Amino acid sequence: MNNWLISLDNSVGNFWLQFLIMAVFIIAFVMSSVIMFIWTERRVIARFQARLGPNRAGPFGLFQAIADTVKILTKEDIIPSLADRVLFWTAPAIAFIPTLMIMATIPFMNGFQMVDLNVGVLFISAVSAISAIGIFLSGVAGNNKYSLIGAMREIAQLISFEIPMVLSLASLVIACGSMSLTQIVAAQNVPNIILQPLGFVVFMVAILAEINRTPFDLVEADSELTCGFNTEYSGMKFALLYLTEYSEAVVGAALITTFFLGGWRGPFLPGIMWFVVKMIASFMFILWLRSTLPRLRIDQSMHLAWKGLLPLALVNLFVIALKNVFFPDLSLWISVPVYILVSVLVILLWAGFLRKGRKSLVV
Amino acid sequence: MTLATEQFILNIGPLHPSTHGVFRMRVTMDGETIQDVEPVFGYLHRGLEKLCESHTYKQNIPITDRLDYVSAINNNWPYVMAVEKLAEIQVPLRAEYLRVIMGELQRIASHLLAVGSLMNDMGVFYTAFMYMFREREKIIDLLEMVTGQRLLYNYMRFGGVSMDFPAEFIPALKRFLNIMPSYLDEYDSMMADNEILLSRTKGIGILTPEMAVNSSASGPLLRGSGVKWDLRKDAPYSVYDRFDFDIPTGNNGDCYDRYRVRMEEMRQSIRIINQAIEQLPSGKEKVMVPLRIRPPKGETYSQIEAPRGILGCYIVSDGSTKPYRCHFRAPAFINLTLLQELLIGQKLADAIIIFGSIDLSMGEVDR
Numbered sequence: 001m002n003n004w005l006i007s008l009d010n011s012v013g014n015f016w017l018q019f020l021i022m023a024v025f026i027i028a029f030v031m032s033s034v035i036m037f038i039w040t041e042r043r044v045i046a047r048f049q050a051r052l053g054p055n056r057a058g059p060f061g062l063f064q065a066i067a068d069t070v071k072i073l074t075k076e077d078i079i080p081s082l083a084d085r086v087l088f089w090t091a092p093a094i095a096f097i098p099t100l101m102i103m104a105t106i107p108f109m110n111g112f113q114m115v116d117l118n119v120g121v122l123f124i125s126a127v128s129a130i131s132a133i134g135i136f137l138s139g140v141a142g143n144n145k146y147s148l149i150g151a152m153r154e155i156a157q158l159i160s161f162e163i164p165m166v167l168s169l170a171s172l173v174i175a176c177g178s179m180s181l182t183q184i185v186a187a188q189n190v191p192n193i194i195l196q197p198l199g200f201v202v203f204m205v206a207i208l209a210e211i212n213r214t215p216f217d218l219v220e221a222d223s224e225l226t227c228g229f230n231t232e233y234s235g236m237k238f239a240l241l242y243l244t245e246y247s248e249a250v251v252g253a254a255l256i257t258t259f260f261l262g263g264w265r266g267p268f269l270p271g272i273m274w275f276v277v278k279m280i281a282s283f284m285f286i287l288w289l290r291s292t293l294p295r296l297r298i299d300q301s302m303h304l305a306w307k308g309l310l311p312l313a314l315v316n317l318f319v320i321a322l323k324n325v326f327f328p329d330l331s332l333w334i335s336v337p338v339y340i341l342v343s344v345l346v347i348l349l350w351a352g353f354l355r356k357g358r359k360s361l362v363v
Numbered sequence: 364m365t366l367a368t369e370q371f372i373l374n375i376g377p378l379h380p381s382t383h384g385v386f387r388m389r390v391t392m393d394g395e396t397i398q399d400v401e402p403v404f405g406y407l408h409r410g411l412e413k414l415c416e417s418h419t420y421k422q423n424i425p426i427t428d429r430l431d432y433v434s435a436i437n438n439n440w441p442y443v444m445a446v447e448k449l450a451e452i453q454v455p456l457r458a459e460y461l462r463v464i465m466g467e468l469q470r471i472a473s474h475l476l477a478v479g480s481l482m483n484d485m486g487v488f489y490t491a492f493m494y495m496f497r498e499r500e501k502i503i504d505l506l507e508m509v510t511g512q513r514l515l516y517n518y519m520r521f522g523g524v525s526m527d528f529p530a531e532f533i534p535a536l537k538r539f540l541n542i543m544p545s546y547l548d549e550y551d552s553m554m555a556d557n558e559i560l561l562s563r564t565k566g567i568g569i570l571t572p573e574m575a576v577n578s579s580a581s582g583p584l585l586r587g588s589g590v591k592w593d594l595r596k597d598a599p600y601s602v603y604d605r606f607d608f609d610i611p612t613g614n615n616g617d618c619y620d621r622y623r624v625r626m627e628e629m630r631q632s633i634r635i636i637n638q639a640i641e642q643l644p645s646g647k648e649k650v651m652v653p654l655r656i657r658p659p660k661g662e663t664y665s666q667i668e669a670p671r672g673i674l675g676c677y678i679v680s681d682g683s684t685k686p687y688r689c690h691f692r693a694p695a696f697i698n699l700t701l702l703q704e705l706l707i708g709q710k711l712a713d714a715i716i717i718f719g720s721i722d723l724s725m726g727e728v729d730r
Contacts, residue, residue, distance in 0.1 A: 049493035145373050149395065149711070214488060215559055223381045223484045224715050294559045295486025297712045298395055355558075 022114040026103045033279075034246040035065045040280070041246075041287055048291035069239065077235030080143055087141035092233070092240035095134025098127045099247040106254050107182050109264040109271025120181040121173055124255065125166050128210060131248065132158040135212075135219065135229050138241060142232030150228030153298055154219045157209050160305035161216075165206035167313035168199040171320040172259055185263030193260045194336055198316040198343035200260045202309050204285075207255060209301065211248040214290040218298055249286065253279040308354055315346055370398060373711075377406045381484045381715045384725030388702075390714070397714055400706045402699065407729040415689035420446055420656050421521070423689065427676075428515040430691060431727035434473040436465050436506070437669040438727075439519035441676035441691075444600065444665040446521055449658035449680055457646040458523035459602045464536070464639050465506065465518060466667075467632040471543070472502040473670035474583075474625045474632075477722040481622060482554065484719035485563055491554060498546050501539055508532050521656060523649020533640060540633055540640075547629060555626075564619035568705045568717035571616060575701075582672025583624045584698050584721055588616030594668040601667075606638045618720040625722075655684045671695045671722060693730065695723035 039054075039062060046053025054061035079088055102124050104114040117123050132154055139151025173179055175195065176187035193200045209216035220228035230241045257263060257278040264271030266278075296304065319342065323335065376387035385406035391399035411430065415423045427442045428435040440462065447454060475495040482491035503513050509526055510516040518525055554560055570580070575588040585592055593610045595603040611627035613620025658680040666675035672694025679688040698721050705721075706714045 045488065045490075049490050050497055051493055145371060149373075152394075214486065217486065218712075221486065221712070223486055224712050226379060290488055291490045292553070292557075293487065294482065294557065294563055295712070296559060297563060297710055299710065300562055 019114070022104070026100060026114060029108075030100060030103055030247050030250055033250045034243055037246050037249055037283060038065045038068075040283065041290075044284065044287050045291045048288070072239045072242075073236060075235045075238075077237065078232075080232050082143040083232065084141045084143070087137050088232075089237070091134050091138035091141050092237050092244065093134070094137060095131050095244040096240055096247065098131040098134070099244065099251045101127050102251050103254065105181055106258055107185055107263060108275050112272065113182065116180055116182045118178075118180045121169050121179045121184075125162065125169065128251075129158060129162060131244070132210070134244070135241075138233065139219075139229035142229075144232045146225040146227070147229045147231045150219045150221065150225050150231075153221075154212070154229060156298065156302060157212075157216065157218065157305075160302050161206045161209035161309070164202050164305060164309035164313040165210065167310070167317055168196075168202040168206065169259065171196060171199050171313075171317040174317070174324055175320050181258055181263075185258060185265060188262045188265065190332060190336070191260060191262035195332075195339070196260075196316065196320065197340050198312060198346060199320070201343070201347065202313045202316060203260065204256065205304070205309055207252045208286065208289070209305070211252040212245070213249065213252075213286050215293040215296050216301055217290075217295060218301060221295060223295075249283060250279070253282040253286070256282040303354075308350065312346065312350060316343075368393060377403075381719060382725075383480065383719070383723060384728075386723070386725055386728070388706075388718075390706075390711075392711065395710050395712075397706050397709055397711060400703050400714075402702055405729055407725045409730070411730045412689055412691065415686055417685065419684045420658070420686060421654065423686070424519065425515065425517045427691075428517055429726060430693065430730060431669065431671065431674075431695065431724045432514060433476050433724050434469050434670045435515045436462075436469040436518050437473075437667065437674065439517070440466060440601075440667045440669075441665050441674050442678075442689075443519045443521055444667070445663050445676045445678045446656070446658065448663045448665055449661060449678060450521065450652075450656050452522040452652055452656075453650065454522055455647050455650060456602070456644050457527075458648050460639050460643050461524045461528065461648060462519065463601055463603065463606075464636050464643075465509065465516075465524070467636050467639075468502050468505060468536075470670045471629050471632050472499045472506075474629050475499045475502075477583075477670070478550070478622060478625050481618075481716070481719040481722070482560075484715045485560065491550065494546075494550065494553070498543065505532065505536055505539060508535065520649050520652075522652045523647070525649075527648035533643075536636070537640065540637055543633055544630065547626065551626065555623075561619065563713075563716060564622060564720075565617055566615065567618045567713050568709065568720060569615060569617050570701065570705060574704065575616065578697070578701050578704075580672070580698050580701060581694050582668070582670070582698065583621050583628065584672065584701075586610065587613040587621035587624045587720075589614055589620075594666060594673060598666075600665070602639075603635075605642065606635045608634050608638075618716055621720045621722075657682060657684055666692065669694055671724070671727070672698060691727075691730065693727040695721070696728045696730075699723055699728060 043053040043061065054064040057063040057067045079085060105117050105120045105123060107113040135154050136151045139147040139154065172184065172192060176184045178184060212219045230238060233241055257275060261278045264275040266274035323330065370391050370393050373390045373392050374387065375390055376382040377385040387403040387406065389401040389403060390397055411426055414426055418426065423442065424439055427438045430438045475498055479492040479495035483489060506516060507513050509528055509532055510518050570588045572588045572590050575585045575590060589612050591610050591612050594600065596610055608631045611624050611631065613624055660680055660682045662679040664675060664677045666673050673692065674694055675692030677690040678686050681687040705717050709717065
């Protein structure tokens with residue numbers, strides 16, 4: 001496939017052909033991943049919870065997502081009479097499209113990528129915020145107080161967690177020497193998760209908040225806000241928001257894979273297989289968290305972002321920058337253990353500090 | 364610079380995932396902070412107390428099942444105790460032991476549901492809930508073995524209980540009691556030291572002992588505040604004075620303490636059941652009483668320690684086959700009066716947890 005695409009690249013009119021192929025591929029990839037992720041989530045969380053999960057529709061319940069889609073499509077599409085109709089219609093699309101835009105910059109395997117932006121990291125951090133605006137608008141448009149609270153939480157969360165996320169990406173850019181995702185993957189002879197464990201922790205937590213997953217699912221918060229931002233949605237518009245939620249999870253897994261797990265690189269298997277395997281692994285981690293952890297309160301989530309993650313991200317940025325300026329040729333055998341040690345120490349110290357602060361605050 | 368903010372009213376319930384039934388709160392909010400709470404009751408009102416007046420004494424037993432439908436056996440108890448007191452019916456010793464064993468099993472089942480749904484309110488996506496339901500299912504199987512029912516057991520009778528234990532019950536119960544502590548440890552390993560859980564529950568919804576006593580709160584809510592008051596120890600009814608068990612109490616009166624008290628009470632219930640099986644005397648499970656008993660004129664009150672607190676039953680008899688008045692002191696209803704004091708000034712997310720830690724069942728509140 002690789003060589004074939006490269007050969008396309010040399011032929012006449014190749015740009016639009018490649019554009020078309022990649023566009024179709026990305027939509028197909030996201031959609032099929034979403035269906036598989038929904039199935040995986042329901043089955044895996046069921047196993048975490050000592051039950052079976054959906055197993056009636058098709059083998060192993062594989063067609064459950066399709067059955068749900070059919071059900072949702074045939075539902076009545078209700079728009080509340082006091083809703084802002086324009087926003088109500090457009091918000092799900094505003095939320096969904098950016099996830100596809102991010103996927104356009106992800107290298108699935110060597111050279112198999114829609115666009116190799118030289119400012120890829122910047123593009124991703126910018127576009128991922130648009131998705132949050134879509135969710136905010138969908139919360140506001142429905143004229144429901146629950147969704148309004150959810151929408152406000154979404155914006156608070158976006159503002160807070162975007163900063164540590166971008167900072168951890170900045171240290172990544174310093175280490176890899178490029179903002180292009182292809183270059184970042186190419187620079188990872190050793191995956192970044194080993195080179196920058198602290199940055200990985202910060203990025204992981206921040207991306208969980210970005211994609212509204214437990215313990216940061218405050219936007220949905222089903223036990224508090226019934227369904228949060230999408231309370232008033234039904235029918236296909238709800239399906240689109242549901243799709244957004246999962247395609248954000250797909251994007252989150254893809255970003256973790258690309259930035260920290262070495263992207264498509266790996267021995268034996270073809271690149272795209274490695275990519276998918278790493279994506280599923282990071283999604284499994286997200287599921288594990290979801291089935292174990294309670295939800296944070298909104299102020300605790302803000303505390304974590306500003307008092308916990310931001311200093312850690314700054315420390316990470318500082319250490320990586322120092323290393324790049326003063327010891328650019330330091331052997332991995334020295335730098336990796338030292339940095340892992342530093343990360344663990346910093347995290348433990350900082351966690352202890354925060355915990356101490358909390359105790360004196362409470363009792 | 365201060366922004367002009369506007370308060371708004373949020374209706375939580377009656378159909379809301381975390382109102383444990385059909386409770387409704389009209390909450391005045393300032394952003395995420397609660398300024399005022401107005402509880403609205405009555406969505407599950409079935410007129411049970413009035414219904415009792417038009418049924419004979421025996422027909423009322425299944426009605427008491429419907430009070431607090433997650434601890435049905437404990438609801439029969441104060442009613443039959445009151446009628447027995449009124450009609451001077453002697454209960455055989457074996458029946459008292461059967462009542463204790465079944466009542467404590469029901470208490471474990473009820474606490475499992477309470478803690479599980481508290482975890483749900485906290486946002487653990489049904490994991491703790493499903494694990495606790497796994498064990499609750501085992502208890503319900505045991506109860507079904509004796510009574511034939513799975514939710515509303517209709518177990519107690521005047522002068523005893525409806526059924527003696529079948530032969531296979533005691534071995535099955537012993538098997539369950541052997542594994543249950545390890546399951547409780549499993550819950551603790553999942554929840555007790557979870558950092559997020561601690562930060563969500565510690566210091567949240569603090570109920571001072573004075574406040575608890577003044578509002579006549581009871582059950583785990585009261586004991587979580589550090590007041591050591593349990594009718595099983597302090598005013599022993601049935602055969603509770605024959606067992607050796609502890610009353611767990613909390614220190615701070617916050618949601619975490621209430622949760623810990625419930626977890627510890629389950630362990631104590633296991634202790635009680637173990638002792639009860641050892642001491643279980645032989646004999647009849649009930650004495651014969653006439654179908655239509657006519658207690659002499661008078662009134663009486665009896666109370667037990669139900670999973671949610673002190674459950675009392677007040678009966679006035681006019682000498683006929685039907686009670687003249689039958690009133691229940693529902694613990695969840697009285698605990699709920701604290702809601703306003705606990706909730707005002709808290710965040711919305713905390714309010715849900717505090718509400719969950721009170722652990723009410725609407726069947727009992729609305730009656």
